[in-house]
Amino acid sequence: MDTCILEEQPETGVVIVNGKEYMPDAKGALVPLSLIKPQDKLQDEVVRKIMGHAIALNAQISRFLGYSNVDLGDLDALLAQEYGARIGGVKGNRTYQTFDGLMKVQVQVADQIDFGPELHIAKSLIDECLNEWSAEARPEIQSIVTRAFNTDKEGRINRAEIFMLLRQDIADERWQRAMDAIRDSMRVTGTKQYMRFYRRDSVTEGWRPVTIDLAKA
Structure with missing residues (x-):
């Protein structure tokens, strides 16, 4: 029985079978590369190039939004802990602004x-830490943990208290792994949370959006 040697090249879409080049069509059939029209090969090449950049950019934007949510959550937690105040209303809509009034970030929230x-x-790693520290653990940390993981009547945990946990400066390796797990667990549910960015050259001018939208870039 002859052995079929197959090699795939995802970046070009070419499949090599026994040294011969093919490309799968929309039905999954392998079409010899020599039989594909030049314009079809050119279109395939351009779309793959653009999609490579688009996928990378999508991942970068996702990471950016994740980090931005963590940073703003840290700020909310700091204000709540240190000053007993918070930015925004009960629905979670918030505006953050630089001291000079030239840049601002707006968060509009429908879903948490x-x-x-x-x-x-x-939670398991945090419990391990608290059980081991029991005699010396700061009561305020225990209190934050309790509030953070207690669910409300709708089954949601306390997001603000979770961010307070992330702000604690604790060197224990298990605690750090727990904080990494919390960051990895974060999901933005739904599609009704928007983060918008604005800047202006002086306080007498109107705001100009910093657009992260292909239709308006």
């Missing part, structure tokens, strides 16, 4: 950030 199963891992 949710947390995935990694949060259970974080």
Whole structure:
């Protein structure tokens, strides 16, 4: 029986079978590269190039939004902990502004950030830490942990208290792994949370959006 040697090249879409080049069509059939029209090969090449950049950019924007949510959550937690105040109204809509009044970030929220199963891992690691520290653990940390993981009547955990946990400066390796698990567990649920960015050259001028939208870039 002859051995079929197959090699795939995802970046070009070419499949090499026994040294011969093919491309799969929309039905999954392998078409010899020599039989594909030049314009079809050119179109395939251009679309793959653009999609490579688009996928990378999508991942970068996702990471940016994740980090931005963590940073703003840290700020909310700091204000709540240190000053007993918070930015925004009861629905979660918030505006953050630089001291000179030339840049601002607006967050419009319909749905809250949710947390995935990694949060259970974080809770187990935190419990290990607290059990071991029991005699010397600061009571305020225990209190934050209790409030953070207590669910409300709708089954949601306390997001602000979770962010307070992330702000604690604790060097224990298990605690750090727990904080990593919390960050990994974070999910933005729904599609009704928007973060918008604005800047202006002086306080007498109107705001100009910093657009992250292909239709308006």
